[in-house]
Amino acid sequence: MLEIKGISASYGATExxxxxxxxxxxxxxxxxxxxxxAGKSTTLNxxxxxxxxxxxSIILDGKDITKLRTxxxxxxxxxxxxxxxxxxxxxxxxxxxxxGAYSRKDSKxxxxxxxxxxxxxxxxxxxxxxxxxxxxxxxxxxMLAIGRSLMGNPQVILMDEPSMGLAPIVVEEVFNIIDKxxxxxxxxLLVEQNATLALNYADxxxxxxxxxxxxxGTGKELLSNPEVEKAYLGx
Amino acid sequence: MIRYILNGLPIGAIYALVxxxxxxxxxxxxxxxxxQGDMVMLGAYxxxxxxxxxxLGFVPAFFxxxxxxxxxxxxxxxxxxxxxxxxxxxxxxxxxATLGASIIIRNLALMIWGPDAQLFPFPVSNKxxxxxxxxxxxxxxxxxxxxxxxxxxxxxxxxxxxxGKALRAVAQDRYAAVLMGIDTEQSDRSAFGLSAAIxxxxxxxxxxxxxxxxxxxxxxxxxxxxxxxxxxLGSVPGSIAGGFFIGIVESVAGGKISSGYRDAIxxxxxxxxxxxxPTGLFLKKRKQKV
Ligand SMILES: Nc1ncnc2c1ncn2[C@@H]1O[C@H](COP(=O)(O)OP(=O)(O)OP(=O)(O)O)[C@@H](O)[C@H]1O
Ligand SMILES: [Mg+2]
Numbered sequence: 220m221l222e223i224k225g226i227s228a229s230y231g232a233t234e235x236x237x238x239x240x241x242x243x244x245x246x247x248x249x250x251x252x253x254x255x256x257a258g259k260s261t262t263l264n265x266x267x268x269x270x271x272x273x274x275x276s277i278i279l280d281g282k283d284i285t286k287l288r289t290x291x292x293x294x295x296x297x298x299x300x301x302x303x304x305x306x307x308x309x310x311x312x313x314x315x316x317x318x319g320a321y322s323r324k325d326s327k328x329x330x331x332x333x334x335x336x337x338x339x340x341x342x343x344x345x346x347x348x349x350x351x352x353x354x355x356x357x358x359x360x361x362m363l364a365i366g367r368s369l370m371g372n373p374q375v376i377l378m379d380e381p382s383m384g385l386a387p388i389v390v391e392e393v394f395n396i397i398d399k400x401x402x403x404x405x406x407x408l409l410v411e412q413n414a415t416l417a418l419n420y421a422d423x424x425x426x427x428x429x430x431x432x433x434x435x436g437t438g439k440e441l442l443s444n445p446e447v448e449k450a451y452l453g454x
Numbered sequence: 455m456i457r458y459i460l461n462g463l464p465i466g467a468i469y470a471l472v473x474x475x476x477x478x479x480x481x482x483x484x485x486x487x488x489x490q491g492d493m494v495m496l497g498a499y500x501x502x503x504x505x506x507x508x509x510l511g512f513v514p515a516f517f518x519x520x521x522x523x524x525x526x527x528x529x530x531x532x533x534x535x536x537x538x539x540x541x542x543x544x545x546x547x548x549x550x551a552t553l554g555a556s557i558i559i560r561n562l563a564l565m566i567w568g569p570d571a572q573l574f575p576f577p578v579s580n581k582x583x584x585x586x587x588x589x590x591x592x593x594x595x596x597x598x599x600x601x602x603x604x605x606x607x608x609x610x611x612x613x614x615x616x617x618g619k620a621l622r623a624v625a626q627d628r629y630a631a632v633l634m635g636i637d638t639e640q641s642d643r644s645a646f647g648l649s650a651a652i653x654x655x656x657x658x659x660x661x662x663x664x665x666x667x668x669x670x671x672x673x674x675x676x677x678x679x680x681x682x683x684x685x686x687l688g689s690v691p692g693s694i695a696g697g698f699f700i701g702i703v704e705s706v707a708g709g710k711i712s713s714g715y716r717d718a719i720x721x722x723x724x725x726x727x728x729x730x731x732p733t734g735l736f737l738k739k740r741k742q743k744v
Contacts (some may be wrong), residue, residue: 236574269629289633290637301630309626
């Protein structure tokens with residue numbers, strides 16, 4: 220289990236996270252929803268050690284990882300699929316997948332095996348494994364970003380707005396994949412602006428507003444909560 | 455004409471290596487390192503101290519020089535880049551600090567090797583081999599071959615090795631590279647060390663055809679930088695092409711027009727490229743990095 224205990228974070232002199240606490244249960248989908256600039260991405264970057272928490276702690280399976288450097292956090296099995304995908308544009312699909320396995324010490328044969336199973340999992344990537352990633356469509360790039368993360372064999376996957384900028388049919392595909400990934404036994408923290416969809420898939424959810432956790436509950440509870448409905452679900 | 459093109463190849467290969475070192479360090483660490491030219495100077499002095507004063511042989515001179523200069527490059531990363539990054543200094547401050555390092559290195563070189571200019575010939579003949587109206591010396595052939603060999607090895611390292619791929623990843627998207635678990639402290643170190651070592655080879659190659667002095671880094675550094683910009687700063691293949699291009703243009707300009715106008719022509723070309731094709735002559739529209 221990944222536990223965030225009262226973390227705060229700042230950019231320069233401006234504090235943007237104020238003692239945020241989250242519990243991300245093993246093998247569950249937990250979602251963090253909130254509007255623009257609420258602090259969702261900052262929370263994820265704090266977990267990865269990219270933004271340093273000024274207060275509070277981050278605990279993975281009982282181990283305090285708050286002060287660890289990002290490469291060590293990645294080695295412990297936490298992976299972030301960042302907002303905007305950030306695939307390596309001038310690398311092929313294959314090379315992107317290889318980079319996903321950068322911190323693994325496994326043999327070449329084992330990695331090759333894993334690449335093959337990722338390519339089977341994402342048929343769209345299979346036919347394009349030699350293509351430069353930067354020339355692919357947004358949906359394909361999102362699949363690649365997910366595949367690249369899986370190549371690291373993480374136990375916890377943080378996803379930052381995986382539906383951003385995608386056509387509805389592709390969004391559905393992405394969420395089906397998230398569902399399957401949970402089925403593989405992974406733990407998922409899903410950040411979304413598309414609250415309805417996220418809460419429908421999530422076991423548990425948190426609402427973040429201006430750097431504070433405003434509400435929490437099971438996906439069902441939040442979906443039927445009038446405040447959530449008014450702020451995030453209504454049109 | 456062909457004669458001048460042929461004559462431009464050795465200096466072109468050297469410019470290409472220096473351009474490559476600027477571009478690579480720029481792509482992989484985001485820093486324009488003004489001390490690259492001084493790595494060339496150090497490479498020349500160290501190489502030929504090993505070869506001619508210590509008499510340890512020509513081939514060992516290459517490796518010892520590359521290693522020693524790489525250590526200097528890593529020192530710059532460790533004592534200049536790292537502290538400045540820690541304090542979130544803007545890129546321009548880092549660049550200015552490397553300019554400072556460059557002056558210090560020049561002064562140290564002056565103290566160690568003195569003010570006199572030196573020429574260091576290769577252990578091969580300098581007698582031209584003629585083919586019809588064309589002629590080239592074995593020394594020039596060796597310079598071009600060693601230069602090209604290093605470029606091929608380096609390109610192979612970038613494309614095939616795990617560390618090389620990691621450096622390309624950092625160059626393409628530093629944030630994503632960090633998310634893969636790549637240690638950017640380590641990649642900065644590699645970028646500075648490898649670029650310095652490439653500069654060192656350029657120094658040994660230039661030593662037989664160009665006077666080695668403590669302040670030669672200014673001239674060769676600038677030419678290498680111009681080559682990189684003309685070919686596409688940040689692109690390894692672009693910079694290599696840029697180096698050969700400038701070397702050949704200089705040779706042709708020197709032969710057909712007048713060697714007095716050579717530099718004026720090179721810099722006019724630079725301004726034209728910056729004006730008309732700021733991403734470099736040899737890059738496709740989409741910005742292509744290492
Ligand atoms: N690199 C940065 N430097 C300074 N301020 C930043 C930086 N990144 C984010 N912020 C600020 O921190 C606050 C939280 O931003 P964050 O990106 O975490 O929000 P978010 O919930 O992910 O928003 P979005 O849904 O738009 O992605 C915002 O006010 C934002 O302007
Ligand atoms: Mg965000």
